[in-house]
Amino acid sequence: MKTPIRQMAFAGLCLLSATSAFAAEVTVHYVQPDKFADMPFEPWEREDVMKQLTEHFAKLGQRLPSDQTLTIDVLDIDLAGRVIPNTRSGRDLRIMKGEADWPHMRLRYSLQQGGNVVASGDADISDMAYMMHLNRYSDGDPLRFEKQMLDEWFEKTFLGKRR
Template identity: 50%
Template sequence: MNKLIQASAAAVLFIATASAFAAATVNFINVDKMTDVPRDFHKREDMQFVLREHFNRLSEQLPAGQVLKVDILDIDLAGEEFPRVSVQDVRVLKGQADWPRMHLRYSIEQDGKVVASGESQLSDPGYLMNGNRYNTDAYPYEKQMLDDWFRKEVLKRH
């Protein structure tokens, strides 16, 4: 029994420590006025959670002590959502003018000072033609677009 308590305590400490070092601050500015987010409140909350977690994973690549802060100003998700009356809304991906877009403002802080910042208009017109490692995840095209942005814009500055 004592070993079980020690293992549980170690796991809780590890999770608390890991999350303290890899947290990004992500704000969705006027999410109700964004170009294309889920209509359903719960799906919209899920989208925000998934994207926040993805920014947290991206921030793990920053040097120790640096904190990523992001304001998402607008989102246009991949595909087009078609509302349904009696069943869930359906998002259809055509690969035409329905590519994912995101407008964001970001900063990287270290010891309370901004070491990098910028504003970016992201888009991926070829989202269905490129390989995507997030195929089975929620919002795979948005995640891939954020990965590309982070690698080209944020990590390039360091």
């Protein structure tokens, strides 16, 4: 008789092997991040934002065939909302009103397969209506609007899906 833990482990291995058929190698470079339009002031917060975005690009790359390589140069980031200094907690607050504070990124990308460039270009992406449509990410995710914007760009650019 199989135990539930064994069954879950087996299901996890099956899922892992099924998703490994899709998983392009993704490399992300941040070009002069100290000059980005809008990033947190504290170095550890900046690093956290870049780490989360890098992980998100890698997650998106799982939807591409494993024989492809995606390279992304992040040229500029302007996060959703505006920063308001908060002296009480020591952490600045990011306030989002849905006005002229939408997320915006400039990227340069190259998708290769077998040493040949399949797609490349510059992308100037933004979501002016970022608070007007449903967001699949949790309210607790500080980059939920940026991730949603990147999802839409990725689907349109690499998967050919339109909203």
